[in-house]
Amino acid sequence: MTEVLPGVHWVGAVDWSVRIFHGYHTDEGSSYNAYLLRGAEDEYVLIDTVKAAFAEELFERVCQLCAPEKLAYIIMNHAENDHSGALPLVIDRFPNAVIVTNEVCRQNLCRIHKTLNRCKFKIVNDKSELRLENVSFCFIPVPLLHWPDSMMTYCPTLKALFSNDGFGQHIACPERFVDQFGDEQSRIVELMREYNANILGPFQDQAQIAIKKLAGVDVQTILPAHGVGWRGPDVGIVIREYALFAQRKQTEDELTIVFQSTSGATRRIADALAQTAPLKIHYADLDFTDLTKCALYTYTSRFLAFGSPTIRGAMTPRVEAAMHYLRGLNLIRGRKVLLFGAYGWAEKSVKAMAQLATAAGGECVGQKTVKLRPDDQWIRNFESEV
Numbered sequence: 001m002t003e004v005l006p007g008v009h010w011v012g013a014v015d016w017s018v019r020i021f022h023g024y025h026t027d028e029g030s031s032y033n034a035y036l037l038r039g040a041e042d043e044y045v046l047i048d049t050v051k052a053a054f055a056e057e058l059f060e061r062v063c064q065l066c067a068p069e070k071l072a073y074i075i076m077n078h079a080e081n082d083h084s085g086a087l088p089l090v091i092d093r094f095p096n097a098v099i100v101t102n103e104v105c106r107q108n109l110c111r112i113h114k115t116l117n118r119c120k121f122k123i124v125n126d127k128s129e130l131r132l133e134n135v136s137f138c139f140i141p142v143p144l145l146h147w148p149d150s151m152m153t154y155c156p157t158l159k160a161l162f163s164n165d166g167f168g169q170h171i172a173c174p175e176r177f178v179d180q181f182g183d184e185q186s187r188i189v190e191l192m193r194e195y196n197a198n199i200l201g202p203f204q205d206q207a208q209i210a211i212k213k214l215a216g217v218d219v220q221t222i223l224p225a226h227g228v229g230w231r232g233p234d235v236g237i238v239i240r241e242y243a244l245f246a247q248r249k250q251t252e253d254e255l256t257i258v259f260q261s262t263s264g265a266t267r268r269i270a271d272a273l274a275q276t277a278p279l280k281i282h283y284a285d286l287d288f289t290d291l292t293k294c295a296l297y298t299y300t301s302r303f304l305a306f307g308s309p310t311i312r313g314a315m316t317p318r319v320e321a322a323m324h325y326l327r328g329l330n331l332i333r334g335r336k337v338l339l340f341g342a343y344g345w346a347e348k349s350v351k352a353m354a355q356l357a358t359a360a361g362g363e364c365v366g367q368k369t370v371k372l373r374p375d376d377q378w379i380r381n382f383e384s385e386v
């Protein structure tokens with residue numbers, strides 16, 4: 001069992017096989033991190049639990065470190081099942097444990113797990129302090145990051161932030177900190193961006209409020225509930241990433257091309273764009289690329305291009321689904337958007353995509369259509385305009 005800080009042990013679970021989560025694809029699995037602290041000689045504190053399927057693992061890990069009756073508090077930062085699923089399955093085996101959480105989270109926990117209604121709760125808010133002999137805790141509500149009940153727990157004694165979903169990434173691995181990845185740290189940053197893109201997209205304003213709250217807190221270690229933690233100089237890296245996202249400044253000179261082609265004509269336009277545009281290119285052919293990656297690519301792209309042929313008088317259902325998905329995540333807003341596509345006899349798809357992109361807050365900067373297929377001259381003209 002890993003001691004992540006003096007007196008703080010990781011007692012969570014690694015889910016190597018999970019591949020879908022919140023509707024997005026977790027190609028690298030995930031983890032549900034829970035942490036056990038020794039608060040006093042005979043008093044321990046558990047921060048968050050794990051998914052129900054891993055309840056026994058959690059219980060056994062805690063019991064390797066303390067007798068069940070010595071668990072005094074279980075701090076619940078968030079009610080969602082991946083962190084609370086084990087709670088109703090283990091709570092009776094910790095006879096003295098009081099659940100510490102905010103009132104919204106208490107209500108959500110009791111709605112999701114009816115049997116928790118009979119448990120002892122201690123309700124906390126941003127003015128509360130939980131003090132034990134060795135450590136104390138205070139609480140930072142971060143509503144809508146990403147549920148109304150979400151909060152973070154700060155331990156001033158250790159200068160550690162237990163950030164729950166915040167600053168997390170979906171990855172299954174034995175490492176507990178990003179600095180253990182050596183040259184591959186950028187992989188973790190990309191996974192965090194993928195999480196932000198697919199989950200937090202609609203909540204940039206709430207992220208900004210959270211970043212302001214954290215500005216006055218001396219954080220030297222961040223221990224999230226998914227993936228690996230951040231310590232030392234890496235804390236600054238992850239806070240800056242979030243601050244850029246919160247200020248909608250995470251985009252760069254990159255172009256994401258999201259398209260589907262039925263006959264190859266629309267693909268030829270996509271390929272010409274990819275080969276000509278003087279930008280870093282993300283190429284998302286929806287026959288092969290899932291929405292999760294579309295969101296990741298779009299997250300950092302200042303420029304977007306959507307391509308679809310007209311089929312049955314409309315854009316393809318897959319392109320429409322992708323645009324709606326990205327719209328819901330606020331990933332079209334503020335971007336410059338090009339629309340393109342081939343048509344047979346009804347020139348409909350590009351106009352429909354332009355309407356959708358505009359409604360999503362994008363700025364349409366061009367619409368290119370071609371009848372049946374683009375010939376070499378059409379492609380040369382198109383490339384000269386790019």
Ligand code: FEO
Pocket residue numbers: 078080081082083146147165225226
């Ligand atoms: Fe990791 Fe919102 O649950």
